[in-house]
Amino acid sequence: MKTLVLGIGNSILGDDGIGVRVAQELARKIKNDNIDVRDVGIDGLNLLDLILGYDKLIVIDAVLTEREKVGEVYRFKPEKVYEPSRSAISPHHFNLSTTIEIGKKLFPGRMPEEVIAFAVGTEEATMVTEEMTGRVKDAMPIVVNLVLKELNLN
Amino acid sequence: MTRKIVIEPVTRIEGHGKVTIHLNEQGNVDKTYLHVTQVRGFEKFCEGRLFWEMPVITPRICGICPVSHHLAAAKAGDAILGVKLTPTADKLRRLLHMAQMVQSHALHFFHLASPDLIFGMEADPAKRNVIGVIAAMPDAAVKGVKLRAFGQKIIEGMGDKRVHPNAAVPGGMNRALHSDKRDEILSQIGDIIADCQFAIDLFKDYCNKNSEVAETFADFKSGYLGLVDANGNAEYYDGKLRLKDQDGMTLEDDVAPEDYLSIIEEKVEDWSYLKFPYYKKMGYPAGMYRVGPLGRLNVADGCTTPLADKEFKQFKEMGKNGILQGSLYYHYARLIEMLNCAEEIKALTGDKDICSTDIWVNSDCLNEEGVGVIEAPRGTLFHHYWVDKTGKMIKANLIVATGHNNLAMNRAVNEVAHAFIKDGKVTEGILNRVEVAIRCYDPCLSCSSHALGHMPLELTVHEADGSIRQVLRS
Numbered sequence: 001m002k003t004l005v006l007g008i009g010n011s012i013l014g015d016d017g018i019g020v021r022v023a024q025e026l027a028r029k030i031k032n033d034n035i036d037v038r039d040v041g042i043d044g045l046n047l048l049d050l051i052l053g054y055d056k057l058i059v060i061d062a063v064l065t066e067r068e069k070v071g072e073v074y075r076f077k078p079e080k081v082y083e084p085s086r087s088a089i090s091p092h093h094f095n096l097s098t099t100i101e102i103g104k105k106l107f108p109g110r111m112p113e114e115v116i117a118f119a120v121g122t123e124e125a126t127m128v129t130e131e132m133t134g135r136v137k138d139a140m141p142i143v144v145n146l147v148l149k150e151l152n153l154n
Numbered sequence: 155m156t157r158k159i160v161i162e163p164v165t166r167i168e169g170h171g172k173v174t175i176h177l178n179e180q181g182n183v184d185k186t187y188l189h190v191t192q193v194r195g196f197e198k199f200c201e202g203r204l205f206w207e208m209p210v211i212t213p214r215i216c217g218i219c220p221v222s223h224h225l226a227a228a229k230a231g232d233a234i235l236g237v238k239l240t241p242t243a244d245k246l247r248r249l250l251h252m253a254q255m256v257q258s259h260a261l262h263f264f265h266l267a268s269p270d271l272i273f274g275m276e277a278d279p280a281k282r283n284v285i286g287v288i289a290a291m292p293d294a295a296v297k298g299v300k301l302r303a304f305g306q307k308i309i310e311g312m313g314d315k316r317v318h319p320n321a322a323v324p325g326g327m328n329r330a331l332h333s334d335k336r337d338e339i340l341s342q343i344g345d346i347i348a349d350c351q352f353a354i355d356l357f358k359d360y361c362n363k364n365s366e367v368a369e370t371f372a373d374f375k376s377g378y379l380g381l382v383d384a385n386g387n388a389e390y391y392d393g394k395l396r397l398k399d400q401d402g403m404t405l406e407d408d409v410a411p412e413d414y415l416s417i418i419e420e421k422v423e424d425w426s427y428l429k430f431p432y433y434k435k436m437g438y439p440a441g442m443y444r445v446g447p448l449g450r451l452n453v454a455d456g457c458t459t460p461l462a463d464k465e466f467k468q469f470k471e472m473g474k475n476g477i478l479q480g481s482l483y484y485h486y487a488r489l490i491e492m493l494n495c496a497e498e499i500k501a502l503t504g505d506k507d508i509c510s511t512d513i514w515v516n517s518d519c520l521n522e523e524g525v526g527v528i529e530a531p532r533g534t535l536f537h538h539y540w541v542d543k544t545g546k547m548i549k550a551n552l553i554v555a556t557g558h559n560n561l562a563m564n565r566a567v568n569e570v571a572h573a574f575i576k577d578g579k580v581t582e583g584i585l586n587r588v589e590v591a592i593r594c595y596d597p598c599l600s601c602s603s604h605a606l607g608h609m610p611l612e613l614t615v616h617e618a619d620g621s622i623r624q625v626l627r628s
Contacts, residue, residue, distance in 0.1 A: 012214045013193060041318060042217035045265055049303060061606045078606055086283040087628050088266055089171050089592045089611055090599045091218050096606055098284070102265075105288045106299055119606050126427070128195040 004054040004112070005030070005147060006047070007039040008061045014129050015070075015122035015136040019060040022118075022143045029144070035151060044094035048103050057112040058147060059096060062136075065121030071135025072121040073142050075150075079115065116150060118143050171599050171611040173588055175571050179618045181578025186568045188592065190556065190599055192427035200550045205231050205524070205541050206324060208550075212537065213318045218598050221254035221309060222530035224319045225391070226537040229526030231324025233412065234541055236519035242510040243326035248391045249502045250312050250321060251528065255390060255495040256346070257305025258531035259447075259488050262596045263353055264298020267485050270590050271360040275367075276583055279628065294356065297349045301492070304346050308499070311335045326514035336503050343500045347461065350493040354465060357486050372481035372566040372591040375400035377433055377443030378452040379558065381411075381529050386455030388466075388494065390529040396453040397433060397443060402475030404453075405433070411527035414536055418553070430560045431553055442561040445533030446595060447487035449558075452477050457490065459497030465490045481566050481594040488596070520545060530555050532596050556597045566591040575615075585613050585626040 007023025010016045023039035030037055038050065051057050065072065084098040096117070103111040120139045132140075148154040171188075178184040196215065203211065208227040213220030225247060232239065239247070265284045272291060273282040280286075288295040312331065313321040321327055361368045377400065381393035395409040397417060406417050420429040421438045433441030443449070452473075457463040469483075469490060470476040478487075502508060526537040533555030540549040556563075570591045574584040589611050610628040617623050 010214065010217065012199065012211070040217070041214055041220070044218075045261060045302070046217070046306070048299075049306060059606070063606045082606060084285070085610070086279055086285070087269070087589060087611075089589055090597055091261055091266065092599065093171070093610075094265070094284075101285060102288065105285070106295060117606055124191070126191065126193050128193050128199040 001034060001055045002053065003035045003056040003058065003151065004051060005035060005037040005058045005151075006050065006060070007037075008041075008043060008047075008059060009039075010041055010125075011039075012128050012130055014125040014127060015120075015132050016062050016125040017130070018062050018120045018122065018132060018136050018140065018143075021132070022060045022140055022147070025140070025144050026147055029148065030151070030153065032153075044088075044091050045099055045102065046091070047096065047099050051099075051112060052103065052107055052110045054112045055114070057115045058150060059115065059117045060143060060147065061117065061119050062122040063119040064124060067123060069121040070123055070133070071139045073139050073146065074117075074119045074121070075146065076117055076119070077115060078117045081117075118146055118150075171592070173567055173592075173611065173613045174616060175575065175613065176616045177575070177578070177618055177623070181575075183568070183571045183575050184618070186564065186571045187425055188560075188564050188567050189426055190428040190560065190597070194427070196552065197550050200539075200547045203547050204545050205234050205539055205547055206545065208537070208539065208547070209322055209324070210318070210320050216598060219254070219258065219530055219532065221250060221319050222528060222535050223537070225251055225322055226526040226528050226530075226535050228322035228324055229528065230524040230537040230539045231526070233524030233526060234521050234539065234545070235324050235517040235524075236521055237325050237515050237517045239326050240510075240512045240515060242330075242507050243513040243515075245502050245505060245508055246312070246327045246331060246513065247322055249331070249499060249508070250309060250319065251391050252495040252498045252502065253305040253308035253312075255305070255531050256350075256492055256499070257302045257309070259492040259495075260298055260301035260305065260353075262531075263485060263489060263492070264294065264301070266593055266596070268294065268298070268356070270593070271357065271485070274364075275586055275590050279586065282586075294352075297352060301346060301349050304342060308339060323514070325517060328514070330511045330513055331509050333509050336509055339499065339503045343496065343503070347493065347496045347500065350489065350496050351461070354486075354489045354493065357489055361486070368482050369480050372569050372594065373479050374565055374569055375479060376562055376565070377405065377436070377441065378449040378477070379443045379445050379534055380450035380453045381527070381534065382454055383458070387458045388450045388454035388456070388491070389458075390450075390491075390495070392528075395527075395534075398453045398477065400477065400479070402452075402477045405435070411536070412525040414525065414527070414538075414553075420553070420557075426560070428557055428560050431558050432561065439561055442565065443558070444562045445555055445558040446484065446531075447491050448478065448481075448484045449533060450529060451487040451490060457494045459494050459501065462490055462494035462497055465493060481591055484594040484596070532556060532598060533558050554598070556595075556599070559595050559597065563592055563595050563597060566594070580615055580624065585611070585628055588613060589628055
């Protein structure tokens with residue numbers, strides 16, 4: 001079974017980079033021919049090429065929450081929580097549920113059977129910086145361990 | 155392990171697209187605003203870094219147009235070094251850029267814009283979307299995916315990271331094109347060009363059936379800005395700036411990119427993070443101009459390749475003095491450009507020197523500043539850097555395409571709001587129409603990269619006393 005671990009975010013936009021940082025840490029820890037770990041600064045339909053051909057997809061991403069929930073870690077199946085974005089005014093606006101739905105229609109049999117998301121609550125990032133804020137930074141080892149557990153690696 | 159399915163994050167809407175409409179006492183439109191999120195602090199972030207690093211730092215600004223920032227940064231670096239690229243390096247940069255144009259324009263047309271055209275703006279949003287296109291026209295959906303993947307694969311093949319390109323460096327390129335990759339591109343390009351023509355036919359079919367809508371939807375007068383080559387053809391990678399007015403009169407021509415500040419000024423408004431560039435000599439906001447596909451083709455005299463040029467001539471004939479004003483014509487211009495860029499890819503990969511390894515030049519020169527300009531898929535992109543004697547960045551100024559179009563997009567929203575809100579009656583189709591209007595410009599409304607979450611367009615209508623009358627979400 002081939003698994004892709006995908007960290008998504010903008011690594012120079014503070015807390016938005018949490019997915020990227022977690023994936024970079026996981027890449028250092030995971031040495032397994034059946035598991036690929038990638039960090040990307042892209043979203044929407046551009047993810048489609050990356051996820052084709054895998055049996056399982058684990059996505060690590062930031063998700064906007066209320067202030068008191070910043071740093072909380074969530075595990076869920078994205079298509080169960082987020083409706084596909086039906087319309088979009090910018091390519092950024094297609095969420096993963098949309099990409100999965102399109103992929104299943106256009107490339108049946110080549111999309112991951114199982115998709116698990118690990119999300120960290122953040123506030124909207126508007127300042128260019130490589131630094132994450134305290135509570136999001138603190139969530140990093142938690143997410144790393146949760147993903148390793150998901151992969152039966154710890 | 156605890157399986158935690160939570161609903162909380164869903165309630166928070168991403169701040170990607172927000173429109174507010176303020177009504178007057180009579181319930182008619184007073185003011186409208188399109189709010190765009192713009193990140194701050196990039197200039198500070200760059201300070202003290204070597205200008206050499208900028209082509210790998212700036213693509214991280216945005217996951218949608220990393221190649222544009224990559225190339226503009228490399229070009230600013232060329233200017234600091236005072237170098238002229240080798241012919242092959244110039245061609246490889248162009249190849250990278252043309253690949254990006256094809257992938258970006260294909261993504262926009264087939265996945266974002268085509269549902270409006272295939273189903274009509276009034277169609278039920280449940281059907282009027284990309285999934286609906288896959289169901290109704292699977293062939294078109296597959297072509298869209300194929301075109302985007304073709305461009306993306308070239309970008310990937312020219313660097314070692316697919317989304318954050320690193321092939322261009324100040325002074326040239328850091329890797330040559332392998333003949334296997336060239337041959338692979340050449341083997342596909344015939345089909346790709348045919349698919350571009352298919353997309354054009356799709357749009358023209360829409361225009362034939364909906365000519366009045368195409369001409370009048372979000373139609374307004376403005377200036378137009380774009381790069382042109384020495385023959386006046388639409389140019390995407392290099393060239394000089396040309397600015398025309400609403401009647402096709404040339405206001406500025408042959409302006410060297412480094413002199414952009416002689417024609418453009420930026421205004422700050424307290425309700426938007428994104429600045430508002432305008433044509434200096436006409437003042438604000440009269441100096442509104444549009445960039446991107448419509449801006450480029452409105453200022454150009456032709457296209458560099460035969461099939462695109464033939465289409466371009468038809469495009470010009472549709473306008474008055476060669477100027478098309480309707481926002482929906484952005485789609486037509488975008489598709490002609492996609493064809494132009496596909497034909498350019500064919501010419502570049504067929505060039506005998508494209509696989510040469512003579513791709514970089516050194517320099518002893520270190521100028522204090524450098525400007526890099528390219529026509530990104532969404533419009534003119536400026537990177538302006540100032541460096542100290544050691545090549546460390548002192549200051550950076552970036553003007554991005556969505557910024558140039560900020561005034562125009564606000565105007566487009568305003569036009570639609572006036573047309574669809576009358577005497578206190580907000581019609582149901584308004585959200586659709588506002589969305590369609592903004593979408594024409596293919597704006598990049600966010601610098602964050604998210605795959606999870608909800609990212610609808612949010613439209614808020616305020617009463618004259620400031621209270622919220624209703625909130626609509628796509």
